[in-house]
Amino acid sequence: MTTSIEETLVLVKPDGVARNLTGEILRRIEAKGYSLVDIRLLQADRELLAKHYAEHEGKPFYEPLVEFMESGPVVAMRVAGNRVIEGFRVLAGTTDPTTAAPGTIRGDFGRDWGLRVQQNLVHGSDSVESAERELSLWFG
Numbered sequence: 154m155t156t157s158i159e160e161t162l163v164l165v166k167p168d169g170v171a172r173n174l175t176g177e178i179l180r181r182i183e184a185k186g187y188s189l190v191d192i193r194l195l196q197a198d199r200e201l202l203a204k205h206y207a208e209h210e211g212k213p214f215y216e217p218l219v220e221f222m223e224s225g226p227v228v229a230m231r232v233a234g235n236r237v238i239e240g241f242r243v244l245a246g247t248t249d250p251t252t253a254a255p256g257t258i259r260g261d262f263g264r265d266w267g268l269r270v271q272q273n274l275v276h277g278s279d280s281v282e283s284a285e286r287e288l289s290l291w292f293g
């Protein structure tokens with residue numbers, strides 16, 4: 154057993170907000186035992202999204218990803234808990250909603266629309282370094 158109290162950035166992407174899944178996603182986070190520390194609903198602008206997704210610049214899905222993320226409001230959450238960075242990514246499921254395991258957020262609710270970008274409902278930071286960088290971008 155490892156003790157590592159962490160904070161992570163969770164985003165409910167525009168598809169999740171539009172489909173009224175914010176409450177269900179937060180319910181799963183809280184049911185798992187993680188704590189909500191801060192939350193905001195906002196319309197992300199391109200400048201914020203370019204910083205958030207800097208590692209993907211130049212990839213074929215980058216432009217459709219940024220367009221999708223600015224297409225409507227998102228919910229940003231600061232979530233705390235032991236090993237929450239890895240733990241939330243397990244709750245979310247793998248990137249592709251078609252193959253994400255049932256029981257995960259993406260596996261249960263993600264739909265493969267056949268679009269240029271996977272609209273997979275949520276984002277979760279993937280490392281301690283990413284979490285620190287992303288939390289300061291979204292929460293200052």
Ligand code: IDP
Pocket residue numbers: 214218247248269270271272273275276277279
């Ligand atoms: P993650 O969100 O599961 O960590 P990343 O590789 O960080 O996945 O990619 C960021 C986001 O870009 C994904 O959540 C998804 O919306 C989109 N994406 C990633 N790879 C692809 C792809 O191959 N095709 C379409 N969209 C993708």
